Amino acid sequence: MKKIITATFLSLFVLTLHAQLAEDALRYSQSFYQGTARSMGAGGAFGAVGADFSTASTNPAGLGLFRTFDMTITPEVFSRKTAATYNGSFKEDTRTVFDLSNLGYVMTNSLNSTSGFKYFQFALGMNRLNNYNTNSYMQGYNATNSKLDVYWEQADFVPYDQLIDVDPFYLEPAWAVYLLDTVPGFIDLYDYPLPNGDILQTQQIFSRGSTNEWLFSFATNYNDILYLGATLGLPYIRYSRETFYQEEFSSDNVPAFQRWNVTENLTTNGWGINLKLGAIVKPSEWVRLGVAFHTPSYYWNLQDVWNTVTTATYGGETYVAESVVTGNYNYRFYTPMKAIGSIAFFFNPHGFVSAEYEYADYSKAGFSNQNSGGLDVNDDIRDVYRATNNLRFGTEWRIGYISLRGGYGFNSSPYANNLNDGKRTSVSGGIGYKKGEFALDLAYVHTTTNEDYYLYSYEGITTNPIATKYTTSQYVATVRFNF
Numbered sequence: 001m002k003k004i005i006t007a008t009f010l011s012l013f014v015l016t017l018h019a020q021l022a023e024d025a026l027r028y029s030q031s032f033y034q035g036t037a038r039s040m041g042a043g044g045a046f047g048a049v050g051a052d053f054s055t056a057s058t059n060p061a062g063l064g065l066f067r068t069f070d071m072t073i074t075p076e077v078f079s080r081k082t083a084a085t086y087n088g089s090f091k092e093d094t095r096t097v098f099d100l101s102n103l104g105y106v107m108t109n110s111l112n113s114t115s116g117f118k119y120f121q122f123a124l125g126m127n128r129l130n131n132y133n134t135n136s137y138m139q140g141y142n143a144t145n146s147k148l149d150v151y152w153e154q155a156d157f158v159p160y161d162q163l164i165d166v167d168p169f170y171l172e173p174a175w176a177v178y179l180l181d182t183v184p185g186f187i188d189l190y191d192y193p194l195p196n197g198d199i200l201q202t203q204q205i206f207s208r209g210s211t212n213e214w215l216f217s218f219a220t221n222y223n224d225i226l227y228l229g230a231t232l233g234l235p236y237i238r239y240s241r242e243t244f245y246q247e248e249f250s251s252d253n254v255p256a257f258q259r260w261n262v263t264e265n266l267t268t269n270g271w272g273i274n275l276k277l278g279a280i281v282k283p284s285e286w287v288r289l290g291v292a293f294h295t296p297s298y299y300w301n302l303q304d305v306w307n308t309v310t311t312a313t314y315g316g317e318t319y320v321a322e323s324v325v326t327g328n329y330n331y332r333f334y335t336p337m338k339a340i341g342s343i344a345f346f347f348n349p350h351g352f353v354s355a356e357y358e359y360a361d362y363s364k365a366g367f368s369n370q371n372s373g374g375l376d377v378n379d380d381i382r383d384v385y386r387a388t389n390n391l392r393f394g395t396e397w398r399i400g401y402i403s404l405r406g407g408y409g410f411n412s413s414p415y416a417n418n419l420n421d422g423k424r425t426s427v428s429g430g431i432g433y434k435k436g437e438f439a440l441d442l443a444y445v446h447t448t449t450n451e452d453y454y455l456y457s458y459e460g461i462t463t464n465p466i467a468t469k470y471t472t473s474q475y476v477a478t479v480r481f482n483f
Contacts (some may be wrong), residue, residue, distance in 0.1 A: 005360040021329065024268075024378040025365040026414055027132070028211065028237055028299070029335040032424075032447075033057055034101040034128040035076050037478035041430020041443030042394030043407020045094075047279055047342030048290035049394075050227065053104035056217045057127040058340060058356075059278035059292035060229030064219035066108045066121050068482040074102035077475040078131055084453070084468040086140030086201075093137040099210070101128050101476055116223045123217040128210055132239050136205040138453070138466050141198040146247060148179060148192045148260075150458040155180055159188045169323045170262065173310035176321035179260055193251035201247040201463070205456055209239040209268075224282065231276040235297050239268040245455070256315035263309045270302035278340075290342035290356075296364075299333040336364035351397035361387035362414045384407075386416040394428075405430040405443070421450045430476075439480040446474040 016441040033039075035054025039046045041224045046052050047059035053072050055062030079096040104125030111117050155163065155171050160182055164172040174180045214236065220227035246261035278292035306327040311320045337360075344354035362385035394407040411424035430443035449472075452465035 001279065002280045017305050020333075020367045020377050021166060022377060024385045025333070025367065025377075025381050026362055026385060027130075027239070028333060029360070029365045030414070031057075031129040031211075031338075031363055032131075032411075034073055034074075034131075034474075034476075036074070036102050036104075036480070037430055037441035037443040037476040038396075038403075038405070038432055038480075040101075040445050040474070040476050041407065041428055041432075041441065042354070042396050043392045043409050043426070043428050044340065045344075045392040045394035045407060046354045047073070047292060047340055047345035047356040048288040049280075049289075049352060050117040050280060050288070053106060053123065053125060053180045054127060055229075055278075056104070056123055056215045057129065057213055057276070058123070058235070059290045059342065060219055060276055061227040061278035061280040061290065061292070062219075063106060063121045063123050063217055063229050064119065064227030064280065066106050066219075066222045067119065068108055068298070070106040070108075070480065070482045072102060072104045072125075072478055072480045074100065074476060074478040075395075076101045076477070078133060078472070079474075080131075080134050080470060082134060082136040083469045083471070084136065084138040084466050085468075086138050086164075087142065087302055089139040089140035089463055091139050093135040093204075095133045095135040095206075097133045098125075099131070099133075101474075102126065102478065104215075111220075117220055118224065119219075119221040121219040121229075123219075124215060126212050129213050129235060130211040132207045132209045132211075134205070134207045136203075136207075136468070136471070138204075138392050138455070139200070139202045139467075140466075142201050142463060143198045145461050145463075146199050146249075147201075147245065147456050148174075149461050150192055150456055152181060152192050153459060153461065155190045157188050161187075161222065164324065164411075168325050169264075169308045169327065170310070173262075173308060173321035173323055177260070177310055177312040177319040178314070179310070179312055193254040195247075195249040196252050199250065201455060202244075202246045202248075204244045206242045207240070209237070211235055211237050227280040227282075229278045231278075233272075233276060233297070235272045235274065235276040235299075237268060237270050237272070237299065237302065240334050241266045254314065256441045258313045258315070260310070260312040262311075264306060265308075266304060266306040268302060268304050270299050270333075272297040272299035272335075274298070274335075288344045288346070290340075290344075292340040292342075294338040294340075297335040297336050302331055302333050304329045304331075331366045334366055338363050339345035349398065351395065351403075354393070356392040358390040358392070359386075359387065360390070363416070364385070365396050379403045380381045384416060384419060385414050388414050401427075401433055401435050403434070403441075405432065405434040409447075420452055424449045437481055437483050439478075439482075441478040441480065443474075443476040443478075445472075445474040445476070447474075
């Protein structure tokens with residue numbers, strides 16, 4: 001029973017008009033903060049350390065520790081490998097891109113005030129929150145069922161001339177290329193090329209894009225004891241995915257039948273808005289305490305555009321049917337709020353150690369249609385996801401002009417009732433050089449995540465889980481000028 005429930009929630013549903021899924025809510029809610037190489041090399045645990053532009057996305061009070069004007073730019077090489085094992089068959093694929101992790105500018109002004117407030121900082125720029133660039137390759141033999149079983153179940157009792165109205169993306173194209181055929185004498189009962197023996201099932205997924213957060217931040221310093229900050233964030237989602245699914249088998253019903261496949265193309269784009277508030281208290285020179293609260297990010301007009309292409313090959317001749325309509329759907333989405341607590345211990349002038357805790361309840365994310373108050377998928381989100389406890393640890397030690405850094409991060413599973421794994425661990429290291437107004441920082445981050453994946457699921461028709469491991473390597477460099 002648990003396996004069926006898991007597959008129902010975590011698979012990519014087929015034969016429905018494309019709509020939002022619980023997995024979309026998780027994808028757009030999770031933040032894996034990038035920013036500068038200095039921060040990433042020290043595990044991202046900078047909420048109480050401050051004086052780094054990355055804190056604009058975690059604890060904006062950290063900007064209050066700047067004493068100079070500061071400019072940063074952080075290019076990176078991002079590489080993710082996906083290893084998948086399906087019914088004993090192992091496949092892997094890798095996607096590598098060159099992109100921008102951070103771009104920032106901080107302006108610092110001395111207030112010369114008798115009120116105790118010494119400095120005021122204004123910052124603007126961008127930090128990357130999530131990177132979707134992934135290639136996945138899954139393949140294995142299935143002796144139990146076919147995805148055509150799902151098509152057949154969905155199509156039964158639907159007259160063939162109404163398939164386009166019920167589902168123009170999967171059922172109608174399947175009819176057009178003879179994957180579905182009516183039983184003689186009926187217009188709403190179907191048959192399909194029954195397989196003979198094991199079915200070789202292949203799925204490839206090519207995901208592209210990111211969530212980048214554009215930032216406008218303000219911070220201030222009260223007597224070098226209390227630091228306050230606020231960030232107005234404008235996150236932008238840019239996501240595209242091409243999913244290719246294929247089955248190859250011989251058929252007793254149609255001896256010449258060789259293979260069929262379906263390709264889905266999806267793009268999602270849209271802006272959001274959020275507010276982050278933070279504070280840092282320095283009770284002594286050797287310790288700092290930080291706290292921050294993030295409102296939900298409200299995406300007021302996300303847009304999905306998608307279409308499908310279905311092909312079937314008989315005796316060397318291939319038939320192609322593209323969905324006769326292009327799906328276009330506008331909707332709203334909101335992420336959960338987040339709370340972050342942090343602490344840092346300083347051993348001046350040699351370095352520091354820091355720790356950070358983040359709380360986020362992904363069951364609180366949700367969608368709403370532009371024309372209605374909610375969607376059924378929100379009930380799935382409440383059932384599937386839970387609150388997470390995320391930890392980040394970091395350290396930095398200075399030897400003259402050189403700084404050495406290390407870090408570790410752990411994100412607990414976002415899935416409720418052990419439906420899936422989803423835990424995320426990362427280790428990082430870095431080195432920096434700073435002399436005068438110039439600094440160069442280098443960092444490497446290694447991240448692993450394990451999850452089960454299901455090719456399809458419908459009313460008890462499902463596949464065995466595909467054990468999937470994602471390994472991410474990030475090579476990051478930051479050039480920084482202060483003046």
